[in-house]
Amino acid sequence: METWSLISVCVFLGLTTRWAVSFNSYSGAGKPPMFGDYEAQRHWQEVTVNLPVHEWYFNTTDNDLNYWGLDYPPLTAYHSLLCAHVAKLIDPTWVELYASRGHESPSHKLFMRATVFIADLVIYIPAVLLYCFYLRDGSAKRRVAVALCILLYPGLILIDYGHFQYNSVSLGLALWAVVGLGLGQDLLGSVAFSLALNYKQMELYHSLPFFCYLLGKCVKQGLTGRGLFLLLKLSVTVLLTFALCWLPFLSDPGQVLQVLCRVFPVGRGLFEDKVANTWCSLNVLIKIRTILPSQIQLLCSFVLTLLAALPSSVKLLAKPTLWQLKLALVNSSLAFFLFSYHVHEKSILLPALPVCLLINDLPLMSIWFLLVSNFSMLPLFMKDGLLMPYVVTTLGFLFFSVYLLSALERTTVAELRLESYQRLTHACLPTLNLCSVVKWKFFLSLVGMAALSLASMLLDPPAALPDLFPVLISVFSFLHFLGLFVYFNLVQLTEPSGRKNQKKAN
């Protein structure tokens, strides 16, 4: 079969899966008074279309910030405004000020789902296809398989089409940036990443690698000659993009400050709910939030995050290649997820995106990571009534990625990119059969995930420990993330210089 038809069948399948997931419930469905993220997005449409720009981020008589106040950067607000205008055309009651609060109806659900679908179709999916077809080497069939696996990653589908968010926009823009840099279009890449950052502040998790990559490239070209020129061009581009996004707010410094205050809510605590990062998992043993004052907490998390992200960033700075960039994106975003302040469980999608990009290079480990990342959001999915799609999409992803990428066969030391590590530890550690150890751990972890999933679906937790399963899930996932963080760092830091396939990838 021709490649085009394989690609289109894959894309159709990915889209069908997405739309079929959207038949299910969304966060906060029928749960007044606050509802959930679905209502938040609808409320933003209501606010942006009815109020002047300078009231969007302020608590005014018409804008109650305690009821899902806008706390994303301006680009999200513009997107809401655009959707609101379409909504107004179809049914003005959907976005009427005050009166539309908590509005829920089948047709409105259909509309909201369609906005996600269109955003995904316009931004995320083309980026995935471009990545798979311009930046990968390998046969056409292999590329299609990689594209299918990335498109079927259940975490993103369930959050965007089930829970309800627009992650495919910010992640899609970040992916466009990777594609841009990979194709040597540095300016395009930096514009795309600036847009991503202006859509969702969480994209900061990815900012260090992009910065280091571009800086490293400038340094490589010589900071006195062409490198300096490139640096200037890049900074002007980024500044211009930012200025454009913030244009309506630039007239008044108070506005800018208020937006920043909303976007970075320092007062919201070290972590919220149950999230598979260091702080929440440590909380099981030590109640950090009561011991340390919040200022110290903030400082602590900031320093630890930087320290954790530093090695990969430095390595990338010294060696700005696409392979290093992808690994650094994983490492930096994982460092942020594990150690930074006020992390949501959904933020695991940020490391998941670059891991998706590694799925052909490091199949088993990437699939493992992606499965755990999806699993770590199980309590959220259960709250939203998304059990059925969770089970189905997870099984589908597990089976198809392992089958199509022959993940279980590609587990030699070389394919795990651990030769240098093995050479280093050869002296002090007993030689292990690394492949079978990894495979066994993978299987054990699968069994663990299945058991914990089943337990939290079927069993009632003991009365004394109502949060038993969410805590177990987050600690279990945290341990995996930590282990995989170490692994991805090892792969990045021990990469020998001048390897053949990396040269090709550039």
Place this chain on the structure above:
Amino acid sequence: MAAPVTNEWKWFSALALGVSLLKCLLINAYHSTDFEVHRNWLALTHSLPLSKWYFEDTSEWTLDYPPFFAWFEFGLSHLAACFDSEMLAVQNLNYASPATVLFQRLSVIVTDVVFIYAVKECCRGVWDEKRKDLLEQPSFILATLLLWNFGLLIVDHIHFQYNGLLFGILLLSIARHFQGRHLEGAFLFSILLNLKHIYLYITPAYGIFLLRCFCFTCSNADRSVQWRSFSVLRFTVLGLIVLSTFALSFGPFIALGQLPQVFSRLFPFKRGLCHAYWAPNIWALYNVADKALTVLGVKLKLLDITKIPKASMTGGLVQESQHSVLPSVTPLATLICTLLSILPALVHMWFRPNGARGFLRCLVMCALGSFIFGWHVHEKAILMAILPYSLLAVEQKEDAGIFFILTTTGHYSLFPLLFTAQELPVKILLMLSFTVFSFTSLKQLFRCGGRLLSTSEAVYLLGLVPLGLVCECVYPLTTWQKSFPFIPLLVTSVYCALGVIYAFIRLYILLFTFTDCGTEAKMKSQ
């Protein structure tokens, strides 16, 4: 691709698992009144004694499938009790709790195992050359065409029916004939007939085939029948199998003296010539011709407008349709037309039998003939031709071309089945993926033999794209939707009727002009 045996299994289970997971994702999709029909049957078989099954009429959806299907529902109802026993109360009309939906949907998904097994058996029967590329292997293409069949997916897993199970049995029966296990095939088919009597349409093909190729054990050199080779033993065994199946099914009702009641439920001839939405067959064209002539007659003042029967075509639930200009069609007339349309194929099979492949071809023509000329045909019945025909499509280029025209028009004509906006993207995406796959894979498979479609055929099929855009997206936004809601349906069935009838004619031409030397040679070389 080192170990061929395990590999073969891997791709097949990947296809089957993938489609099963997709079916699970569609659990919360829209379901039609057929969902309530089957819930009602669960309830009445569970809570009433056998003697009342075919008398019960609390719900308007009375039991109108043969006894084996009622027993199937009876068996399911015991499992249903574990999910939600409320659904088993006959009085609980339109009951659809989440547990009920889950149970009914899962019952369809699980019973599809029969279909999956049957597809596997069919793939083994297909003449298969080992190609380097898995995607170009006929058995792979066949498995995909059957397992991921668009029509079956939307009819069973969105609209709601149990066709997967029924077609599974049909395909298994066909596969058994391919494997030379004729008694088993006949047995399976008689079970199928007692599950859903719509398969009576293809009974002539079975009857003639079994008589000609099984009861007569050999042919003369010119393939004509050798009368002295009639095997009484085979005939008796065959008759015993079929009769005992029917006795098991209808026996209890004969003993209860309820046979007339059962038959009146199974064959409700009070229904109209066409279903509410016209199936794309000859009667759709006939209706339109009648309407056009009426309008023309009124314009030319040849007809008196007051004498025209009212509301004959408003697209609602018109039961008995009357024609204004052309003679009205009676059930007997449709029966005669149907028989006449399939007779040449049957005669051809008698005089020039071509083994199981000839039988399969005849079966497809019976299904298609009765679809085109039958009384009160549902659009879903096109699957009865499409699914078996997939087996032939991967073996010969001419068949592949006809198959593609038939499936594309037949599948498109299923679109009005799902009219909710929520399901619109799913039906379009699934249809597109199936069509793109079947076209490119068949084209690749027969790439040496010239083009799959002629220019006019391609233009006709591409015409479905603007038709779909207008009917599904543009027309519902116009004001005409309120006053003439039936126009898109009418245009769809007329447009698709042309393709279906064209495919039928092409099939006949192929039957009489093509000598099956090619396939025979391939079979021998195997």
